[in-house]
Amino acid sequence: MEGPINKIKISLDGKTIFAPKGSTIVEAARENGIYIPTLCHFEGTDPKACCRICTVKINNRLMTSCTTPIAEGMEIESNSAELNDLRKSIVELLFVSGNHFCPTCEKSGNCELQALAYRFKMLVPRFPYSFPRKEVDASSPKIIKEQNRCIACKRCIKTIRDEKGRHYFAYKNRGQHLEVVLDPVLGAAMPDDLARKAMENCPVGSILYKEKGFDEPIGTRKYDKQPIGSEIENQS
């Protein structure tokens, strides 16, 4: 099959598709109406492959599709029972490693982690809950950093900066004690629009704009209307 000019040919789940050279697998798939789940990836920023949800199989090797550029003739496996179970297990691990209580979370219905759990039909995690003791940092006048729900995706670190390029959020500690924390000095004078953006960019309910609670009725939230991924799958 001859493809459009400047596009290269790959095979995704046995289907031949074309995408611009330099695209990542995630981008190529999306351009062709195929959804590969992502969580830490945020459009317009460099992918960091923190969460591994987008893992695909290329030549029998597991690779993260948000960081892997396509190559001519590449054969990729994504929507298989094995890979979807792997993704589901990652979602389950994220749930058990924090304290995620969806029923009382402001982000419920707009939460990507919850939406992925629904997509993968997660009922009960296969792993034991760790119930870690986490803090709620409410010292900023604009936002609350709810560490119980943080999945350390780095989205806030990457996207929330001031006009000088300084990061509002940063990693603290290592290993299982790793946390994303708010800079207390910058956080004390955080502009309103940036605080709202931080909440919006957070895929879970770890960054909450203060005093915004449940003003969006049930049934009107993003994933109440359509499941995650369907906006890509239904685009054709």
Place this chain on the structure above:
Amino acid sequence: MPKKITIEPVTRVEGHGKVTIQLNDNHEVVDSRLHIVEFRGFERFVQGRPYWEAPVLVQRLCGICPVSHHIAAAKALDVIVGAGNGDGLTAVGEKMRRLMHYGQFFQSHVLHFFHLSSPDFLFGIDGDPAMRNIVGVAITNKALAVQGVMMRKFGQEIIKVTAGKKIHGTGAIPGGINKNLSPDERDRLLKGPDPLNADKMVEWSLSALEFFKGYHKQNRAKVDEFARFPSNHLSLVRKDGALDIYHGVLRAVDPNGKRILNDVDYHEYYNYIEEEVRSWSYMKFPYLKHLGKEKGWYRVGPLARLNTCDFIPTPLAQKEFEEFKAYTHGKPNNMSLHYHWARLIEVLHAAEVIRDLLQDPDLQNEDLVVKGEKQFEGVGVIEAPRGTLFHHYKIDENDLITMANLIVSTTNNNEPMNRSVASTARAFMNGQETITEPMMNAVEVAIRAYDPCLSCATHALGQMPLEMTLVGPDGHVLDHKIKD
């Protein structure tokens, strides 16, 4: 030898409780206790959470009347966000909450009467336990069972359009509400096909009352004398003395009708009400401070509300109220089984209020929320189906909750429920060495009259096997039975 017998079917009370009865040498009942043996502790784990989560979080302590906790918490937070002291919301804000609350009230009362209590009236306290349940009602009196199910469904539909979900919605937020009522939603509930419309609910509420009154007429002495004892009564009333379950002032009367709490501001409830802790129960014992523990306990709920209010502000319920009051010559009614009568009058009132509210154009307004100067402490009180419900929160400068105190309706009824158990135990068990099933059910009927939600009151989790132990004068266990 002590023996343990398990009785089925499942008892018809929410929560988990245990009854112990103490006998003297002549096998006379000298003491009895309703123990609530589980613990939930929402007051503690709401601490440290952002205050706007409280209405959504705290309602999770109950699946039966979560709307009550949802609204009581929202009312307390109205104070915190500077939206007045319970009466400062926009018209749509307050009326949507009222619609939600009356819808909840309607469905909860209906559930209690039809699903949990009507089997006692249909089959008798000593009826066949296998039939004494809602399935038995459906077999014996299908129309009554269908009526109960559909009335409950209507109430739940009201909750869904106001709170977003039938159970554990999010409609009430600090300072108001997160949605109004669309004309489509209004028309569906107001003019929907039979039986799910407001007119049918009023009609069926009237027929439910007739059912109870018919039973009462035929069993007057039994109904009137069952767990009858004098008590104080407490509830919210509207400032003009009307029955109002959403907002008002606190009023209490003694067994003779004398005001012992005269329309005081509920935001200062702690000046008037104290809670006693007893070692054998996780449920506290509230009482009016100025009267002390011995004389200050009171009943709440439907019976108490009709004893404290001066009138009901809807015509059909008012007519029934007048008949109810005339029965005790205008004096407070202290007959425990009359809780059901009062409850059904309130069902009728709720149906009338819902029908009126659905026709109110304010419900389509867009100004959903008001906020003012932030406060650091708020109290919200409403009349939940089971009685007066207090929510009290304090927050810090970072918007996190530092203190929460909930006095739940069933907790308010703790002492009277114990008295009812004692009264029934004496009437049915004096001189007995063996507990029979009908005796046990009689104790349940007494507890059930209050429509207790024990899990909610004690903040405990789980089902409610009723456990009963009969102890002889030497402390020897004569009999022990569990219903689970």
